[in-house]
Amino acid sequence: MGKPQYHTDIVKSFVNWSLVWGVVAVLVGVIVSFQMVNPDLNYPPYFTFGRLRPIHTNAGIYGWGVGTIFAMFLYMAQRLCKTPLWSLGLAKFQLWLFNITIAASAVTLLLGYSSTLEYHEMEWPIDIMIVVLWVTFSINIIMTIIKRKEEQMYISLWYMMAAIIGIAILFTVNALAVPVSAFKSYSIFAGTNSANVQWWFGHNAVAMALTAPPLAMFYYFLPKTTGVPIYSHRLSIISFWSLIFMYLWTGAHHLLWTPVPDWIQTLAMAFSIMLIAPSWGSVINGYLSMKGQWHQMRDNYLVKFLILGITFYGLQTLQGPMQAIRSFSAFIHYTDWVPGHIHMGTMGWVSLVSVAGIYFLLPRIYGREVYSIPLANLHFWLVVIGQLIWSTSMWIAGVLQAGMWNAMNADGSLTYTFTETMVEMYPYWWIRAIGGIIYLIGILVFIYNVYMTVQKGKEPAPKLLEVEGRA
Amino acid sequence: MDMASILYLGVTFGLFIIFVLIVRNTYRRRNKEEKEAPKYRMMNDD
Numbered sequence: 001m002g003k004p005q006y007h008t009d010i011v012k013s014f015v016n017w018s019l020v021w022g023v024v025a026v027l028v029g030v031i032v033s034f035q036m037v038n039p040d041l042n043y044p045p046y047f048t049f050g051r052l053r054p055i056h057t058n059a060g061i062y063g064w065g066v067g068t069i070f071a072m073f074l075y076m077a078q079r080l081c082k083t084p085l086w087s088l089g090l091a092k093f094q095l096w097l098f099n100i101t102i103a104a105s106a107v108t109l110l111l112g113y114s115s116t117l118e119y120h121e122m123e124w125p126i127d128i129m130i131v132v133l134w135v136t137f138s139i140n141i142i143m144t145i146i147k148r149k150e151e152q153m154y155i156s157l158w159y160m161m162a163a164i165i166g167i168a169i170l171f172t173v174n175a176l177a178v179p180v181s182a183f184k185s186y187s188i189f190a191g192t193n194s195a196n197v198q199w200w201f202g203h204n205a206v207a208m209a210l211t212a213p214p215l216a217m218f219y220y221f222l223p224k225t226t227g228v229p230i231y232s233h234r235l236s237i238i239s240f241w242s243l244i245f246m247y248l249w250t251g252a253h254h255l256l257w258t259p260v261p262d263w264i265q266t267l268a269m270a271f272s273i274m275l276i277a278p279s280w281g282s283v284i285n286g287y288l289s290m291k292g293q294w295h296q297m298r299d300n301y302l303v304k305f306l307i308l309g310i311t312f313y314g315l316q317t318l319q320g321p322m323q324a325i326r327s328f329s330a331f332i333h334y335t336d337w338v339p340g341h342i343h344m345g346t347m348g349w350v351s352l353v354s355v356a357g358i359y360f361l362l363p364r365i366y367g368r369e370v371y372s373i374p375l376a377n378l379h380f381w382l383v384v385i386g387q388l389i390w391s392t393s394m395w396i397a398g399v400l401q402a403g404m405w406n407a408m409n410a411d412g413s414l415t416y417t418f419t420e421t422m423v424e425m426y427p428y429w430w431i432r433a434i435g436g437i438i439y440l441i442g443i444l445v446f447i448y449n450v451y452m453t454v455q456k457g458k459e460p461a462p463k464l465l466e467v468e469g470r471a
Numbered sequence: 472m473d474m475a476s477i478l479y480l481g482v483t484f485g486l487f488i489i490f491v492l493i494v495r496n497t498y499r500r501r502n503k504e505e506k507e508a509p510k511y512r513m514m515n516d517d
């Protein structure tokens with residue numbers, strides 16, 4: 001049987017565009033971090049913190065995160081199913097719609113149109129575009145899986161299916177709204193129901209966009225990179241089903257101490273703690289897959305990205321359950337501790353695994369060796385150091401902030417005013433901004449390396465040649 | 472507890488039972504080879 005002719009050009013395009021949106025996300029992130037230390041950098045009405053922050057988060061999650069998901073899923077699905085993509089035309093349409101949707105989101109958010117739902121700020125016309133985009137993508141991947149030449153599905157395909165179905169359901173339910181004008185709508189949910197649905201969406205977006213897809217990539221790229229299969233496919237399957245089973249109930253851990261019914265909060269708390277097991281199932285599987293291969297941490301830069309990535313996932317999934325405990329939540333909720341948590345996940349876990357995937361793909365889609373391994377190593381250290389400075393400064397700031405908010409005088413009055421607590425935050429916000437700049441430099445080094453690979457990279461060994469028509 | 476919460480917990484419990492069956496099926500000794508096969512097969516999909 002001849003080798004299937006996989007489509008690689010479309011993967012290339014998604015990689016390139018996800019990089020564009022990734023740079024936008026990090027750049028705007030650095031800008032808003034400076035707006036916090038220097039409020040004079042706000043230029044109303046457009047260039048204010050309030051309008052730029054959702055551009056940062058949405059460009060990060062949907063532009064960079066989902067853009068990479070598109071690229072990687074289109075690449076992995078073909079290989080794991082040993083069949084070309086079901087429809088190249090549909091994928092090309094998806095690429096156009098993806099970029100138009102992200103650009104339209106950025107423009108409308110800048111103009112001040114917002115649904116006010118976190119991570120779902122875009123107004124209803126853009127919601128419709130997102131639904132069409134996701135359906136287009138889903139049909140293509142699901143049909144490719146249906147048409148597969150491999151009977152059994154590798155674990156990455158399970159995670160891909162979960163992400164595809166999960167995001168479709170979450171997004172649609174949370175988007176249910178009544179439009180009142182071209183750019184304004186009101187959610188059909190109100191009061192505590194609205195909060196509950198929003199965080200059911202919010203936390204499961206973490207599960208389906210920031211956990212399942214990077215796990216699909218991790219399980220695919222780690223064995224491909226080390227040359228050794230994963231430790232246990234059965235363990236990966238059990239981790240998968242338990243993760244799916246447990247995540248769904250955890251959304252209300254964002255709503256502890258609120259008017260949401262107590263029993264829902266308790267259920268969310270219990271399931272969040274149980275989530276340690278499936279999360280660490282994957283972490284342990286990753287570590288055990290390195291048995292006899294740890295020397296590759298020194299010799300193979302891709303392994304460094306992947307193993308540090310899964311380590312940050314492990315830390316994230318210990319910290320998260322801790323935050324979901326009522327007493328701990330009472331202390332850190334609303335403080336800067338939480339952005340520290342988020343960014344270990346996004347800058348650490350998700351981004352490290354995604355860039356490892358991109359480095360892996362470069363020789364295979366461009367037919368050229370990565371231009372410079374020393375630059376890739378420099379990129380690694382800059383992003384890891386930048387992220388650690390970022391997160392650590394926020395954890396310290398959060399504890400300080402919480403301590404000051406809780407401090408009381410003997411007569412029961414508060415020791416500090418809110419403004420006094422804000423003033424104390426400035427040194428930490430400066431440190432965060434510096435961490436952000438270091439991270440941004442890392443990303444620019446990465447982009448330069450990718451650009452030079454495309455322009456000047458050497459021809460790879462024949463085994464790596466997989467570019468259409470050349471393999 | 473009202474009807475809604477009983478339903479909510481009922482669905483949770485139902486899913487738990489399904490999960491237990493998945494674990495049993497995955498870890499049955501006689502299924503071992505079949506369940507581990509994909510990790511070897513994916514290594515030569517290029």
Ligand code: HEM
Nearest residue numbers: 206210253272275316317320321323324333338342345346
């Ligand atoms: C066992 C897994 C996890 C649990 C139980 C968990 C738990 C939590 C909790 C309780 C909060 C709310 C903190 C607060 O506001 O008081 C939170 C926030 C958040 N977590 Fe995690 N986390 C987990 C893993 C992850 C992972 C892997 C990511 C990936 C990036 C992530 C991203 C986020 C984000 C983006 C928020 C912020 C939501 C907001 O805007 O308020 N989490 N997490």
